[in-house]
Amino acid sequence: MEKIVKGKAFVYGANIDTDQIYPGRFLDLTDPKDVGKHAMEGADPGFRQEFKPGDIIVASTNFGCGSSREHAAVTLKAVGVGVVLADSFGRIFYRNAINLGIPLVVCCGIANHVKKNDILTVDITGGKVINETTGVTHESQALTGYAMNILENGGIKSLIKSQYGQ
Amino acid sequence: MMHAIEKILAKAAGLVSITAGEIINCKVDLAGINDLYLQTIRSFYEMGGKRVHDPKKLVVFLDHYAPASTIAQADNQKQFREFCWNQGIDLLMDIDQGVCHQIIADKGLAHPGMVVVVTDSHTTTHGAFGAFGTGVGATDLAIIMMTGQLWFRVPEIIRINLEGKIPKGIYAKDIILDVIGKVGADFAVYKGVEIAGSVLKELSIADRMTICNMTTEMGAKTCYIQPDEITFSYLREKAIDNYEIFTTDSDFQYAADLTFDVSDLKPQIAAPHSVDNVSSIAEFIGTPINQAYLGSCTNGRVEDLAIAATILKGKKIHSRTRFIIVPASKNVLLEAINKGYVQTLIEAGATFVTPGCASCLGTHEGLLASGETCITATNRNFPGRMGSTKANIYLASPAAVAAAALEGKIVDPSGYLD
Missing domain, CATH: 3.30.499.10 (Aconitase, domain 3)
Incomplete structure (x- = not known):
């Protein structure tokens, strides 16, 4: 996985729940390509047109709260989210995203310091977010431990497959 | 000094003692899959799964789309039924049965001391029975299907004490909404919540399920109510006798210890x-x-x-x-x-x-x-x-x-x- 991610910021507020990331009425879709068509539809209907692979989602507290739907992580993976920065994450979403290989980085207050379309460079393991547009560097929590182990193995599926594949 | 939740997890992990923040691998006693998440079956095969680890510990709920209203929903449910038949999963709760958490309560599938994991965020509900209940996504559940286990980070525990007397016309929902309004939607993210206090004596199993269920909306990983006479009465009614009661050590340190007086609560x-x-x-x-x-x-x-x-x-x-x-x-x-x-x-x-x-x-x-x-x-x-x-x-x-x-x-x- 890329440990340094550079991309354009898409900025949101607090409590962006999984219904906003992926509305419930599309849960019967199962192909990731189809799931990707509805990314962030409840929070930002223009997201799909503007977001490019490698771009970055920035939010305040509790990003991904709510439902256990893995579709919320699948849809962000399908559009190629480089990293999500937030004060905190809903815990099931956190597991789902890390399991699929999407880096989530805790960076307190970041949504107050970044505007939409700012260019950010995120050092995922180094604990640093540089806002290239404003020139300001913010401290983040370095991703380490078991979550990093999953990411470095390309997600939990390949990790489990290598250990338990029947 | 361990909490009952920690003791449940420690036993499931085959460990004597665990502490908050530790990553442990726990055996899961009951794992539930909902019809929204066909990805569970997909991930199982993607990870090289062929036969499920223990079909008796798995239950499939066709509840979110009961009955199917699109062809895609019907197809997802069809694949779930076939998976159950092929894998010998007898606990297939088809579209006539209802919502997963209520089925678990009706059929007495969650007992004190169990680790219950369902692909539904409201699995915190089963704290009403003294179980460790938590929701996960499809791929995590597929790992349980393959291995019978899943990794968890041992959560810090918050205690919420409900004190006073419930006024007439005030319900469990009012009590938990009041708490969530005061602490916020992200108060308990990554943490376990214990509901305690003298008000528990006034709360039925149904009320407790409502309160434990809603702790998900303050971000809780799990919720727990120490089994008492009300719990034991439910267990007797369901003829459940194979359970283990864990209790919190008196010197356990809570990450937070909050008290709410319900006596003057309004709707x-x-x-x-x-x-x-x-x-x-x-x-x-x-x-x-x-x-x-x-x-x-x-x-x-x-x-x-x-x-x-x-x-x-x-x-x-x-x-x-x-x-x-x-x-x-x-x-x-x-x-x-x-x-x-x-x-x-x-x-x-x-x-x-x-x-x-x-x-x-x-x-x-x-x-x-x-x-x-x-x-x-x-x-x-x-x-x-x-x-x-x-x-x-x-x-x-x-x-x-x-x-x-x-x-x-x-x-x-x-x-x-x-």
Whole structure:
């Protein structure tokens, strides 16, 4: 996985729940390509047109709260989210995203310091977010431990497959 | 000095002692898969799975799409049925059964001391039975299907003490909405919550399920109520005797220890669009209601339908309001029929739909149009949760929902039960 991610910021507020990331009425879709068509539809209907692979989602507290739907992580993976920065994450979403290989980085207050379309460079393991547009560097929590182990193995599926594949 | 939750997890991990923050691998006693998440089966095969680790510990719930309203939903359910038949999973809860958490309660599948994991965020509900219950996504559940285990980070534990005496006309939903409003939607993220205090003596199993269920809306990983006489009475009724009670050491250090006095509590309401946007219902009196909704794993039990039937007996709902009722399970529906609640509520103008999750999560059976307002006894009022992102959803108790259906607007439900 890329440990340094550079991309354009898409900025949101607090409590962006999984219904906003992926509305419930599309849960019967199962192909990731189809799931990707509805990314962030409840929070930002223009997201799909503007977001490019490698771009970055920035939010305040509790990003991904709510439902256990893995579709919320699948849809962000399908559009190629480089990293999500937030004060905190809903815990099931956190597991789902890390399991699929999407880096989530805790960076307190970041949504107050970044505007939409700012260019950010995120050092995922180094604990640093540089806002290239404003020139300001913010401290983040370095991703380490078991979550990093999953990411470095390309997600939990390949990790489990290598250990338990029947 | 360990908490009961930690002792449950330690035993499941084969360890003597564990501490908050540690990553451990736990054996799972009951794992549930919901029909929304065909990805569970996909991930199982993607990881090289062939046969499930233990079909007796797996249960499949066809609840969110009961019955299928699109061909895609029907196809997903078909694949689940075939998977169960092929893998020898006998606990297939088909579309006649209801919502996963209520089925678990009805059938007595969650016991004290068990580790219960379901692909549904409201699995915290099973703290009402002294179990460790937590929700996960599809791929995590697929790992349990393959290995019988899953990794967990041992959570810090917060204690919420409920003290005082519950006033007349105040329900479990009012109590937990008040707590969530005060602490916030992210208060307990990654943490376990224990509900304690003298008020527990007044809370039935149904009330406890409502409260444990809603701790998900403050971010909780799990919720726990120390089993007591009320729990043991439920266990005897279900003829459950194979369980282990764990107790918290007296010197255990909680990450936070909060006390709420319920004695002066007024009916509560969570206004759009966040569960922690809570105030006294008095603030919203007169707000016109297009749809009232009673149901879900939060408040779709017989006790909840009884409250609605008491309020609506011999009356008619407002002509500009519709009232959708979704019993949480087949057992709930049968009992409500036997007790006459269904007759009373249909005569009053209610619309009954199939036991299941229905439009609580905006998939089918009662979606909201743009500009409409709904009062619901469910668990989430996120934008678009029950249909259009331009609809407004208010969360409240079953009494507040039934009274609003009657009047066509939000009212204080106190006094409607006399």
